[in-house]
Amino acid sequence: MPGQKNPRESQHPSGNVYRERLAYFEGRQSDLIGTIRELVEIESPSDNKPAADRMGALLAARFESLGGRVRIHRTADFADHIQADFPGASEAKPVLLLGHFDTVYPLGTLAQMPFRNASGRLHGPGVLDMKSGIAFMLYAIEALQSWHGALPRPVTVFLVSDEEVGSHSSRKITEALARKSAAVFVLEPAAAPHGAVKTARKGVGEYSLTIKGVAAHAGLDPGKGHSAILELARQIAVIAKFNDLAQGISVNPGVIRGGTRTNVIAAEATVEIDVRIKRAAQAAGLDRKLHALKPFDKHCRLTIEGGINRLPMERTSGVIALYRKAQAIAQQLAWKLDEAAVGGGSDGNFTAGIGIPTLDGLGGVGEGAHAIHEHIVVSEIPRRTLLLAGLIESA
Numbered sequence: 001m002p003g004q005k006n007p008r009e010s011q012h013p014s015g016n017v018y019r020e021r022l023a024y025f026e027g028r029q030s031d032l033i034g035t036i037r038e039l040v041e042i043e044s045p046s047d048n049k050p051a052a053d054r055m056g057a058l059l060a061a062r063f064e065s066l067g068g069r070v071r072i073h074r075t076a077d078f079a080d081h082i083q084a085d086f087p088g089a090s091e092a093k094p095v096l097l098l099g100h101f102d103t104v105y106p107l108g109t110l111a112q113m114p115f116r117n118a119s120g121r122l123h124g125p126g127v128l129d130m131k132s133g134i135a136f137m138l139y140a141i142e143a144l145q146s147w148h149g150a151l152p153r154p155v156t157v158f159l160v161s162d163e164e165v166g167s168h169s170s171r172k173i174t175e176a177l178a179r180k181s182a183a184v185f186v187l188e189p190a191a192a193p194h195g196a197v198k199t200a201r202k203g204v205g206e207y208s209l210t211i212k213g214v215a216a217h218a219g220l221d222p223g224k225g226h227s228a229i230l231e232l233a234r235q236i237a238v239i240a241k242f243n244d245l246a247q248g249i250s251v252n253p254g255v256i257r258g259g260t261r262t263n264v265i266a267a268e269a270t271v272e273i274d275v276r277i278k279r280a281a282q283a284a285g286l287d288r289k290l291h292a293l294k295p296f297d298k299h300c301r302l303t304i305e306g307g308i309n310r311l312p313m314e315r316t317s318g319v320i321a322l323y324r325k326a327q328a329i330a331q332q333l334a335w336k337l338d339e340a341a342v343g344g345g346s347d348g349n350f351t352a353g354i355g356i357p358t359l360d361g362l363g364g365v366g367e368g369a370h371a372i373h374e375h376i377v378v379s380e381i382p383r384r385t386l387l388l389a390g391l392i393e394s395a
């Protein structure tokens, strides 16, 4: 087999060993595609517990069949989260493989967007974000067991069901498992288009600003009303100035609602605002500015709600060290593995946010997450799975 039994040597496998291992995963490629297909064809929207629980049950069975001790974390509103603990040959702290099995696609999407293997790409809802990443976990664990007889170190797999809707029911468990782990590998999609791993993510928050004005008949009593819509428009102009792209702060008033009829001066209006920050230290300042908004029209009342949900995943020395390990593995295959900083958040923000070295974007390479053209590139599957196996070994 392409591994070696000497545990010292296994810390630093040579280029030859990696080429053999790549051949091993190329030999497993059709099985991997079969597994990805199986996962994609079970629809698992975040907001449909019975549907997503079917996905969770299948995953629990698959990880259990590899020798994982499965623990089901029950939740009332979302599918149960799945944890699988694997023993390892060493006493080292476990590494945490983190993923989610919910998707943004409502039940029935598969009919318009069926799994398809064409022109070197796999298509289907959730294939990139992030069912292929879960398949990589299964095959990396299986490979390490077959090369070494057992995993070289303990591994914890944690798969959540509510990542696409903010991870409110899984966050505490994710953080608790991360605290017990030496490193966290997040199997979210790689950065497009070349498959860079993600070493920094912006923090993400959501606010809503509600204006209460004074209604009046637009024709009979125009002077008596105080328009919540007019006030909202002025506030949005102020909020837009909070953007500071050079510092990595972006603020987007993305959804507005307000008013009832054209002949009524609007009594209420709301804006929902997406905010992104590059550094954790920026959260408080932005929050203060939003809470300090004052009405232009003294008869209007402002209420601001919300906050930062995910702090940024910052490119700490722990993150860089993991990236260097990933690069060293890639180099054995003459593969230049880049890193990327991205604006989107993931559960990696939570684990990095509490100081645990985290490397994200280790999943499939492709494009179109959350969109009709979502796909992964087939030829990238073997080396991505190999990279994960190598990282479990060397972290």
Ligand SMILES: [Zn+2]
Residues within 6 Å of the ligand: 100, 129, 130, 163, 188, 189, 346
């Ligand atoms: Zn995702």
